[in-house]
Amino acid sequence: MSRYRGPKLRISRRLGDLPGLTRKKSNKALPAGEHGQQVRKPSEYSLRLEEKQKLRFNYGLNEKQLLKNIKLAKKVPGSTGIILLQILEMRLDNTVFRLGICPTIPSARQLVNHGHILVNNNVVSISSYQCRPGDTITIKNKVSSIALVKKYMLFPSLVNIPNHLEFNKEMLIAKVNGIIERENVALQLNELLVVEYYSRK
Structure with a gap:
């Protein structure tokens, strides 16, 4: 899958504030979609996928690059999620x-x-x-x-x-x-859900 080159505001409306992707802010209060808001409760898989997509779009990575960084983070002793964020931030x-x-x-x-x-x-x-x-x-x-x-x-x-x-x-x-500390990372996300997403692959 190649790097995303489409409308950036659509992505930030769907996933929330992504400081690395765009500085534009939408005037629309509701998330993207035909009916604005989800009626159903999101599944565990969709929550993990959303966190993974935040990471991908914010840092401008494709799937192959992110998977490579995950494998690299798993080899380093320590919390895989924090090490992954440090690799991407550096x-x-x-x-x-x-x-x-x-x-x-x-x-x-x-x-x-x-x-x-x-x-x-x-x-x-x-x-x-x-x-x-x-x-x-x-x-x-x-x-x-x-x-x-x-x-x-x-x-x-x-x-x-x-x-x-x-x-x-x-x-x-x-x-x-x-090396950057976890609290200095500008992106708001739960990195453990990203690690869980890839651990099930």
Whole structure:
């Protein structure tokens, strides 16, 4: 299944607030669908599926990528759900988004893919690159790159930069100080339901 490229507001109406997907807010109070609200109580499977879809759409992953990250998280000792969130949060595209350089994760991915971002003074154009503590993230010393980032920074994405990152807005230099803590993850979801969803596959 390829990455979703359809209407983003429809997804956020169905799944709730996804800060990485879109900044748009719907004026409609009821969820998407012919009759607005579900009459039936959702099944356990539908609850797990919904949490999994939140993760997929927020971080812009396809099914294969998410499954690969789940398998990777299971190999690391500790809570699989929290480790999965840490793996996804430490991706380069998400780190650029959390620094406030881009309004959404798709725009951060485009910035990375077009070679505007340097990690430890090397151009990294792979958005799934895993940032590590001690990494320095800078903008390419090119007029077009700096102008694009400054334009994006006029409309910051999230209010606060998480504790594991620090960013100098004048010099446009960021540093990864550690691994993100669970309470600093911006997405509201129950990661245990995602692990349960894949444990039954």
